[in-house]
Amino acid sequence: MKIFAVRGRRLAAADPGVSGPQPTVERSGLPHRFEAVGEALTSGSDVIDVCAVVGQELARDGASVEETLAGLRDTWQCLTGADPSYDVVTALLTAWSETTLGYLNQLSCEDPLTGLSSQAHLRSRLAELYRLGGAGTDDGVGGFALVVFEMPSGDDPSDESGDHFTRAMRLARAGELARTAFARDETVARLGMHRVGVLTRRDEHLGRRVRVLRTLLGGAEPDTPVRVWIEGLPGTDAVAGMLLDELARG
Template sequence: MKNFAARVRRISATGPGVSTSGSAETRSGLPHRFEAVGEALASGSGLLDVCAVAGQDLARDGASMQEALDSLRDTAHRVAGGDPPFDAVSALLTAWGETTLGYLHQLSCDDPLTGLASQAHLRSRLSELHRLPPTEEAVARHALVVCALPFGDDPSEEPVDHFTRAMRLARAGEMARTVFPRDETVARVGMRRVAVLARRDDRLGRRVRVLRALLEGVEGRVGGPLVRVWIEGLPDSDPSTGMLLDELARG
């Protein structure tokens, strides 16, 4: 992350007076990563593909969005004598954004203490559901199974340290993976909850009962608070789903 966020690469400056042809002199004076873009502008073919490749490469280099835009504009002015077409700008920025977002998702995929998926990763998975067509059906076919462990409810207990809390969450997550062994996302949510993004099918209720029994067998205490496990439906809109996740994290 340090290399990605902190590395700033100054794109090479070029002098004025370059012709609008696709000559070797023109290509040699173009910004880094934009040689192929210049050739595509000169030939009039394949522009969107090479812009997408340039966007990906610049994101991996750590270049900012503004650097990418400035370089594309500079290339277009030098080769074609005007601003780049909208489709080229869109291809460049879409590729830059997707590559950057993919890199950030890799960094935030796992919670380092528990090994569970992070809350940020769960949030991105929920957003993906809202983008699937038709959105209403995709969202309705899924639900969150929430497990709330009884931390600090007994006044006689000493305060639970962060490491112990993380270990209890990790154990709860492993039990959840036992019950939901397919491609369900099992994530840490807040300080004391685990959430599973699961399919809402005819087996979901039975699985929730099994998970509750497993957790109570480990976490349950005579006369003490019980583990809470419940099914949480997903709201219709992505912003409302984000608010729901924030609320669960604060619980």
């Protein structure tokens, strides 16, 4: 069963006189997308990184978790006669789940792990403002600002590789503090792994609210200061989209 349909995928009509290709096995004898894994296994290359790439590709194809695991096991059994190791399975499924979650986040207004607004929802809110007017209008983008804060990294358990749940819970707690400082109709959204963005009106109260937010976050993270800043919104919707992408990657 496919998780989501792939844009542009088409199924060829069957020729009554010709047997069609097997859906999960390629000419190499390995399941679809796992040819690179087979090459890494036989050449002694780093198979963990290859499995991560394959996990991403299978998620984009719409493969279910069952299909993904079955393909990995079939590949290992075919080439080694044994089952794959825990580290290999973890690399594959982590990449598959993150890619699938990213796709689902594009369809949802809410980030499922933190309860904050999704980046896609924040992007749509910005697009609405740009449609209302440019930088010279109070009702359009000119009357709003993006407050961004970044959780400290490097010495927190949530920074351990693969600890996505702990990191998400940390962002969720920080998001609740943001809603305390910005308690009106602001959009509080997750931006990447360590950042949260708040789309709020640019008025005479903005500076005070930012100071309150910095104080609240400082109390929650007493050992390391939390970066909080006001990000100016660019003049065009297209550049605003690039800004959000850049903030999410940081």
